[in-house]
Amino acid sequence: xxxxxxxxxxxxxxxxxxxxxxxxxxxxxxxxxxxxxxxxxxxxxxxxxxxxxxxxxxxxxxxxxxxxxxxxxxxxxxxxxxxxxxxxxxxxxxxxxxxxxxxxxxxxxxxxxxxxxxxxxxxxxxxxxxxxxxxxxxxxxxxxxxxxxxxxxxxxxxxxxxxxxxxxxxxxxxxxxxxxxxxxxxxxxxxxxxxxxxxxxxxxxxxxxxxxxxxxxxxxxxxxxxxxxxxxxxxxxxxxxxxxxxxxxxxxxxxxxxxxxxxxxxxxxxxxxxxxxxxxxxxxxxxxxxxxxxxxxxxxxxxxxxxxxxxxxxxxxxxxxxxxxxxxxxxxxxxxxxxxxxxxxxxxxxxx
Amino acid sequence: xxxxxxxxxxxxxxxxxxxxxxxxxxxxxxxxxxxxxxxxxxxxxxxxxxxxxxxxxxxxxxxxxxxxxxxxxxxxxxxxxxxxxxxxxxxxxxxxxxxxxxxxxxxxxxxxxxxxxxxxxxxxxxxxxxxxxxxxxxxxxxxxxxxxxxxxxxxxxxxxxxxxxxxxxxxxxxxxxxxxxxxxxxxxxxxxxxxxxxxxxxxxxxxxxxxxxxxxxxxxxxxxxxxxxxxxxxxxxxxxxxxxxxxxxxxxxxxxxxxxxxxxxxxxxxxxxxxxxxxxxxxxxxxxxxxxxxxxxxxxxxxxxxxxxxxxxxxxxxxxxxxxxxxxxxxxxxxxxxxxxxxxxxxxxxxxxxxxxxxxxxxxxxxxxxxxxxxxxxxxxxxxxxxxxxxxxxxxxxxxxxxxxxxxxxxxxxxxxxxxxxxxxxxxxxxxxxxxxxxxxxxxxxxxxxxxxxxxxxxxxxxxxxxxxxxxxxxxxxxxxxx
Numbered sequence: 001x002x003x004x005x006x007x008x009x010x011x012x013x014x015x016x017x018x019x020x021x022x023x024x025x026x027x028x029x030x031x032x033x034x035x036x037x038x039x040x041x042x043x044x045x046x047x048x049x050x051x052x053x054x055x056x057x058x059x060x061x062x063x064x065x066x067x068x069x070x071x072x073x074x075x076x077x078x079x080x081x082x083x084x085x086x087x088x089x090x091x092x093x094x095x096x097x098x099x100x101x102x103x104x105x106x107x108x109x110x111x112x113x114x115x116x117x118x119x120x121x122x123x124x125x126x127x128x129x130x131x132x133x134x135x136x137x138x139x140x141x142x143x144x145x146x147x148x149x150x151x152x153x154x155x156x157x158x159x160x161x162x163x164x165x166x167x168x169x170x171x172x173x174x175x176x177x178x179x180x181x182x183x184x185x186x187x188x189x190x191x192x193x194x195x196x197x198x199x200x201x202x203x204x205x206x207x208x209x210x211x212x213x214x215x216x217x218x219x220x221x222x223x224x225x226x227x228x229x230x231x232x233x234x235x236x237x238x239x240x241x242x243x244x245x246x247x248x249x250x251x252x253x254x255x256x257x258x259x260x261x262x263x264x265x266x267x268x269x270x271x272x273x274x275x276x277x278x279x280x281x282x283x284x285x286x287x288x289x290x291x292x293x294x295x296x297x298x299x300x301x302x303x304x305x306x307x308x309x310x311x312x313x314x315x316x317x318x319x320x321x322x323x324x325x326x327x328x329x330x331x332x333x334x335x336x337x338x339x340x341x342x343x344x345x346x347x348x349x350x351x352x
Numbered sequence: 353x354x355x356x357x358x359x360x361x362x363x364x365x366x367x368x369x370x371x372x373x374x375x376x377x378x379x380x381x382x383x384x385x386x387x388x389x390x391x392x393x394x395x396x397x398x399x400x401x402x403x404x405x406x407x408x409x410x411x412x413x414x415x416x417x418x419x420x421x422x423x424x425x426x427x428x429x430x431x432x433x434x435x436x437x438x439x440x441x442x443x444x445x446x447x448x449x450x451x452x453x454x455x456x457x458x459x460x461x462x463x464x465x466x467x468x469x470x471x472x473x474x475x476x477x478x479x480x481x482x483x484x485x486x487x488x489x490x491x492x493x494x495x496x497x498x499x500x501x502x503x504x505x506x507x508x509x510x511x512x513x514x515x516x517x518x519x520x521x522x523x524x525x526x527x528x529x530x531x532x533x534x535x536x537x538x539x540x541x542x543x544x545x546x547x548x549x550x551x552x553x554x555x556x557x558x559x560x561x562x563x564x565x566x567x568x569x570x571x572x573x574x575x576x577x578x579x580x581x582x583x584x585x586x587x588x589x590x591x592x593x594x595x596x597x598x599x600x601x602x603x604x605x606x607x608x609x610x611x612x613x614x615x616x617x618x619x620x621x622x623x624x625x626x627x628x629x630x631x632x633x634x635x636x637x638x639x640x641x642x643x644x645x646x647x648x649x650x651x652x653x654x655x656x657x658x659x660x661x662x663x664x665x666x667x668x669x670x671x672x673x674x675x676x677x678x679x680x681x682x683x684x685x686x687x688x689x690x691x692x693x694x695x696x697x698x699x700x701x702x703x704x705x706x707x708x709x710x711x712x713x714x715x716x717x718x719x720x721x722x723x724x725x726x727x728x729x730x731x732x733x734x735x736x737x738x739x740x741x742x743x744x745x746x747x748x749x750x751x752x753x754x755x756x757x758x759x760x761x762x763x764x765x766x767x768x769x770x771x772x773x774x775x776x777x778x779x780x781x782x783x784x785x786x787x788x789x790x791x792x793x794x795x796x797x798x799x800x801x802x803x804x805x806x807x808x809x810x811x812x813x814x815x816x817x818x819x820x821x822x823x824x825x826x827x828x829x830x831x832x833x834x835x
Binding site: 023025157188305 | 479751
């Protein structure tokens with residue numbers, strides 16, 4: 001190529017090379033896009049065909065008994081498992097059991113085992129979900145091995161698969177992971193524990209909280225919502241007496257739902273951190289009684305808006321408190337902030 | 353001593369060569385950054401493919417989702433506010449409240465709200481966590497307990513958001529434009545990062561173009577392709593900006609922008625930094641940069657993340673005039689936000705934000721339009737005056753356009769690999785056509801407007817709420833900025 005002057009040669013050659021490579025890459029990406037589009041549409045058609053054929057059979061199995069099954073092509077396994085999961089996740093009890101039987105008869109256990117040994121994350125996730133539902137004891141070790149997987153979605157799915165297979169056997173292993181698996185979203189863990197059942201989850205969760213440090217407590221305290229309120233109250237009381245960190249105290253107070261924790265809650269009503277005082281007031285709304293009237297009246301005059309708000313709500317919500325009595329009290333209050341807050345809370349109550 | 357013609361020609365040729373190196377360096381740097389972001393985005397999209405498959409399975413509320421306050425600033429939104437609030441009330445989320453802030457509208461926004469939702473005055477013990485203009489009234493709806501309306505003196509969008517922030521009761525708040533079109537599960541999707549990582553202080557979602565889509569009762573019913581060419585081009589532009597722009601910065605914890613149309617923040621974090629700033633036109637970006645600066649300088653752990661799922665749809669301008677105004681404002685907002693936090697630049701504590709994202713944003717998005725247009729102009733002039741050969745001119749054009757096309761194509765490819773929202777062949781053809789047009793004229797035109805924005809920022813004109821006339825693709829409405 002003949003450039004105008006020697007001085008412009010190098011930058012222009014570079015421009016030409018980079019520009020040409022970019023143009024070629026653009027063309028390559030467009031081709032890839034077309035191929036992807038073609039492949040996606042083909043897969044979508046197959047998925048629809050599988051759904052049309054298998055959905056009625058799956059529903060029939062869920063309602064009554066597994067009907068005679070047609071053969072399933074290997075290339076349709078993905079679409080089958082996806083459809084199966086969509087239906088199975090909405091079912092419980094016998095219906096889900098029969099659906100499991102359908103999957104076994106369709107040969108999905110072998111497919112899932114093969115996928116689990118592969119490297120593709122999506123297939124491994126699907127395989128874990130499938131094997132968990134099928135619950136074959138022979139797969140236990142393979143599922144357990146996946147608990148240590150680095151990717152949180154895979155390890156968490158392995159945990160769920162174990163819980164689905166045998167919750168009692170799985171929980172000690174799964175709960176033991178919670179101290180180190182900070183990448184497991186606590187909401188997903190809570191769902192998993194709910195699936196296992198509150199009774200089974202109770203002992204391992206309580207044991208876990210006993211050994212958790214402040215950081216772990218902050219993350220794990222919401223799990224108390226999963227277990228029995230009375231058991232949770234005892235655990236919370238222990239935490240409230242043990243820890244000093246205001247953030248952890250506030251998180252623990254947020255989990256208080258049973259009156260057994262009242263003494264520990266009341267002891268924190270004068271805590272220097274407003275977030276703790278606000279949670280004390282909030283907890284008293286759930287479990288407080290007549291004896292807390294004075295404490296709440298004092299908290300209604302707190303310097304922090306949130307403490308006043310929760311205290312006013314708790315005060316109005318105390319057993320045996322009538323709107324007239326609160327209105328009378330409001331008139332007699334010397335503290336303007338407390339008066340305003342009571343007025344707001346009364347108005348909220350009227351609207352509800 | 354005077355120069356002869358030969359010496360003058362030699363000097364000019366040397367200048368042209370120097371400029372060629374400058375532009376080549378600039379294009380190389382710019383595209384190196386973009387390609388790096390693209391590769392990161394590609395990795396993230398590949399990694400999340402499995403999760404997207406699982407997301408198609410039934411999802412259940414865990415009961416541990418944090419409650420959210422939706423803050424909806426409204427200024428002269430009488431035509432659309434009722435429909436917007438009705439659609440927000442139908443959002444699928446365990447616990448949320450809607451706080452509409454009527455920012456001294458000159459139309460009947462407040463009256464419409466009062467009539468439509470049977471609002472009654474409410475004796476709110478109004479909390480002033482961040483200072484705002486005078487609040488003239490607070491209203492609640494007896495029918496919808498989670499709807500609160502604040503009527504206040506006009507103070508701009510930032511002031512309205514601050515007023516909402518003061519009234520918000522929940523730990524997270526979601527700033528949302530009054531005419532944003534949400535999906536029923538928008539909140540469920542955008543809240544996920546907060547559930548996964550306690551360090552997350554803010555999360556932004558992908559904004560998509562609603563033009564051409566069918567909207568019913570405030571929700572997106574069917575995705576379509578707009579007939580208007582400008583809107584089509586903006587689809588490609590948004591894909592580029594969101595899919596690899598923000599998706600690329602997010603894993604580095606260096607995302608500097610969360611769209612004002614839809615973003616979720618931790619209330620205490622935003623109050624701690626003083627709420628939204630009134631004196632900037634880009635209050636959404638400024639807040640995010642300030643959060644970065646705050647946490648980085650204090651060496652406190654935090655995350656500002658991006659959710660790639662398409663969760664909010666907005667109407668794009670369909671006329672050049674409206675688009676020009678929008679881009680001029682965005683550029684001013686960008687420069688104001690960067691300038692306000694210039695101490696981040698190469699600060700020892702600023703990490704990836706100060707050492708990568710900030711300089712890249714400043715050079716590529718801030719000063720980029722000036723360099724790019726200067727490049728086109730000077731190469732054109734040098735060619736016209738015979739200082740460079742036509743081959744040289746062509747090589748530079750190939751470089752500029754080739755790289756632009758490559759990046760747009762990669763955005764389309766990412767979309768194809770991930771969400772695949774435009775399913776028909778006709779859609780694909782329209783997007784490829786828009787991609788070509790985006791690089792052959794549109795980008796240059798927007799670069800010119802952005803240059804004007806840059807000039808206006810230098811002139812430091814006072815920022816105001818932008819009034820943008822919209823055609824009302826989804827609803828007849830005026831729309832606030834959506835970056």
